[in-house]
Amino acid sequence: MRQVVNNWQTDQKGDAGRQPKPQYQSAFRIMKSYMGPYRGSFALVVLCTIAAIASELFQPYLVKVAIDDNLMTGNNDYGSLLIICAIYFGLSISGLVFTYLQNNLLQHVGQSIVSKIRKQLFKHITKLSMSYFDKTASGSLITHVSSDTEAVNQFFNQVLLTLLRDGLTLIAILFMMFYLDAELALYCTALLPIIALIAIGFRSFMRNTYQMARTRLSRLVAFVAENLSGMNLIQVFHQQKEQAKQFEERNEAYFKANLREIRTMVLFNRSFDLLGNLTIAFVVWHGGQAVFGQALEFGILYAFITYIRQFFQPINAITQQWNTLQAATVAVNRIRGVLDTKPEIEDSSQPIQVNRDAIEGRIDFNRISFGYDSSLPVFRGLDLHIRPGEMVGIVGTTGAGKSSLMSLLCRFYDVQDGSVLIDGNDIRDIPQAELHRIVGLVQQEPYLFAGSIIDNIRMFDETISREAVIQACEFVGADALMKRMKDGYDTMLSERGSGLSAGERQLLSFARIIVFRPKILILDEATANLDSQTEQLIQQALQVVSVGRTTIVIAHRLSTIMHADRILVLRHGEIAEAGTHAQLVEKKGLYEQLYRHSQGESFPSSAVSMIR
Numbered sequence: 001m002r003q004v005v006n007n008w009q010t011d012q013k014g015d016a017g018r019q020p021k022p023q024y025q026s027a028f029r030i031m032k033s034y035m036g037p038y039r040g041s042f043a044l045v046v047l048c049t050i051a052a053i054a055s056e057l058f059q060p061y062l063v064k065v066a067i068d069d070n071l072m073t074g075n076n077d078y079g080s081l082l083i084i085c086a087i088y089f090g091l092s093i094s095g096l097v098f099t100y101l102q103n104n105l106l107q108h109v110g111q112s113i114v115s116k117i118r119k120q121l122f123k124h125i126t127k128l129s130m131s132y133f134d135k136t137a138s139g140s141l142i143t144h145v146s147s148d149t150e151a152v153n154q155f156f157n158q159v160l161l162t163l164l165r166d167g168l169t170l171i172a173i174l175f176m177m178f179y180l181d182a183e184l185a186l187y188c189t190a191l192l193p194i195i196a197l198i199a200i201g202f203r204s205f206m207r208n209t210y211q212m213a214r215t216r217l218s219r220l221v222a223f224v225a226e227n228l229s230g231m232n233l234i235q236v237f238h239q240q241k242e243q244a245k246q247f248e249e250r251n252e253a254y255f256k257a258n259l260r261e262i263r264t265m266v267l268f269n270r271s272f273d274l275l276g277n278l279t280i281a282f283v284v285w286h287g288g289q290a291v292f293g294q295a296l297e298f299g300i301l302y303a304f305i306t307y308i309r310q311f312f313q314p315i316n317a318i319t320q321q322w323n324t325l326q327a328a329t330v331a332v333n334r335i336r337g338v339l340d341t342k343p344e345i346e347d348s349s350q351p352i353q354v355n356r357d358a359i360e361g362r363i364d365f366n367r368i369s370f371g372y373d374s375s376l377p378v379f380r381g382l383d384l385h386i387r388p389g390e391m392v393g394i395v396g397t398t399g400a401g402k403s404s405l406m407s408l409l410c411r412f413y414d415v416q417d418g419s420v421l422i423d424g425n426d427i428r429d430i431p432q433a434e435l436h437r438i439v440g441l442v443q444q445e446p447y448l449f450a451g452s453i454i455d456n457i458r459m460f461d462e463t464i465s466r467e468a469v470i471q472a473c474e475f476v477g478a479d480a481l482m483k484r485m486k487d488g489y490d491t492m493l494s495e496r497g498s499g500l501s502a503g504e505r506q507l508l509s510f511a512r513i514i515v516f517r518p519k520i521l522i523l524d525e526a527t528a529n530l531d532s533q534t535e536q537l538i539q540q541a542l543q544v545v546s547v548g549r550t551t552i553v554i555a556h557r558l559s560t561i562m563h564a565d566r567i568l569v570l571r572h573g574e575i576a577e578a579g580t581h582a583q584l585v586e587k588k589g590l591y592e593q594l595y596r597h598s599q600g601e602s603f604p605s606s607a608v609s610m611i612r
């Protein structure tokens with residue numbers, strides 16, 4: 001875990017050093033492919049947008065009509081004034097309704113697409129091979145599923161909405177201004193290049209401040225995550241002060257970046273306001289002169305001023321979407337990257353049909369070579385053959401390759417050379433789902449899901465009866481634990497089974513494996529967390545379970561494997577010694593040394609001498 005968190009941090013640092021260049025084209029193409037099924041809804045959104053904009057932009061025009069055709073003419077026509085007011089009110093209502101519809105529709109489509117992407121991502125990630133998780137920090141995967149998909153949502157509900165609504169508004173305003181007075185409109189459009197210059201200038205500046213704030217936030221988050229996972233260490237080594245100081249530094253950096261971002265935003269917005277007001281002053285001055293000279297109707301001047309005010313708002317809104325667009329683009333490309341990752345381990349295109357019940361459980365490792373990194377081989381041509389129903393114990397120092405060997409048998413990784421066979425069938429030809437029902441693995445740290453105990457034991461497989469689960473629990477001696485639990489077998493466990501001791505979790509995972517009746521049973525240091533009394537229980541259960549099953553037991557405590565049919569001593573990925581307990585003790589080799597050591601462990605000679 002520690003290593004993963006560290007990777008994540010360096011990840012973030014790497015990001016800060018060279019910011020990923022957004023690839024807009026590919027992002028838009030991907031987005032378009034997701035939008036395809038919602039074509040109809042999008043067309044409706046566009047229609048609603050047009051209706052909403054028309055309702056809004058027609059209002060100043062209506063006031064112009066009231067001023068020029070009613071108020072300024074002198075005939076007190078209350079009737080038509082009332083009608084104009086009624087239409088004005090009606091337009092406001094229709095603007096509201098269409099904006100609401102448009103927002104809702106777009107939200108619905110956006111959220112549907114994002115929830116689809118999230119589901120797709122999660123499903124895809126669960127299919128990826130172990131080697132992928134070795135290379136990828138879990139923190140970055142969490143980011144993909146949570147914040148990256150959220151950025152995509154923002155693309156629909158902010159970027160697309162703004163581009164559509166404000167883009168159309170802008171065009172409509174320009175149209176109305178030219179329609180009302182072409183000369184005055186021409187003067188105003190002369191401003192456009194200035195606006196563009198300001199926008200471009202601020203854009204790059206804003207991108208930097210935005211990126212800086214994001215990077216510093218993720219560093220802060222990574223730091224908290226690392227601290228949480230290492231909290232016991234921090235407290236044991238009294239690192240609270242030191243960690244708080246480091247946190248303070250990161251917090252301060254984020255605070256500053258945030259302030260800078262906000263300052264930039266405010267400056268940008270206000271400079272736009274200033275430009276807008278300048279334009280209005282110009283229009284009032286120039287248009288006012290025209291009104292004095294009777295060349296322009298007063299109503300038109302009023303409408304013009306209102307349109308100018310409305311003109312700057314969409315421009316401002318569009319430029320503000322720049323950051324969101326950028327974040328969404330990076331997010332989409334990252335999501336695509338995960339989705340495009342092919343699992344390294346895939347089912348063969350011509351899988352063989354295996355009859356699970358007919359499997360005898362013979363295992364052949366034929367001259368296998370394997371390494372997580374091809375330059376660092378763990379096994380170099382290892383040959384090992386296990387008879388059906390044999391019980392094999394494996395011992396060896398940490399890093400000897402015991403767990404790796406079992407990972408190969410479960411096909412979490414593929415061998416680079418040689419082959420692994422079960423009953424003579426290459427495991428690469430057996431569908432993975434089938435293989436994992438044949439080979440049952442119990443590890444040192446069993447994983448429990450949030451859910452009831454019974455579901456955790458039968459792994460949410462409803463075809464397994466309650467009786468079968470109860471029987472399995474009695475078998476491994478977990479029934480005493482069940483009696484202690486609040487709701488017995490229906491007690492809900494929180495994530496990872498916190499609330500249970502390591503030994504209790506292990507008992508449940510034993511029950512789990514017994515319920516599934518695998519033909520090949522692997523225990524990888526599975527008894528390490530158990531107290532010796534519980535271990536004895538398991539030992540007895542194991543004696544019964546292993547009958548008619550090929551069983552491989554990896555253990556530190558030699559007492560667990562002493563009675564195995566064959567014991568292997570693994571060293572640097574090679575079988576250094578093999579034989580029964582008696583044979584190996586006789587041999588006076590590595591095993592005998594280990595055995596003497598373990599005898600000493602229960603009565604450490606140093607401790608004994610100290611007592612004396």
Ligand SMILES: Nc1ncnc2c1ncn2[C@@H]1O[C@H](COP(=O)(O)OP(=O)(O)O)[C@@H](O)[C@H]1O
Pocket residue numbers: 134372373378396397398399400401402403404405
């Ligand atoms: N996921 C992994 N990625 C890279 N190297 C690994 C991984 N797992 C184990 N190794 C390396 O492979 C070797 C064998 O490890 P392992 O099979 O876990 O040993 P054991 O279970 O006997 O303690 C060690 O050198 C270890 O560092």
Ligand SMILES: [Mg+2]
Pocket residue numbers: 402403404524525
């Ligand atoms: Mg191991």
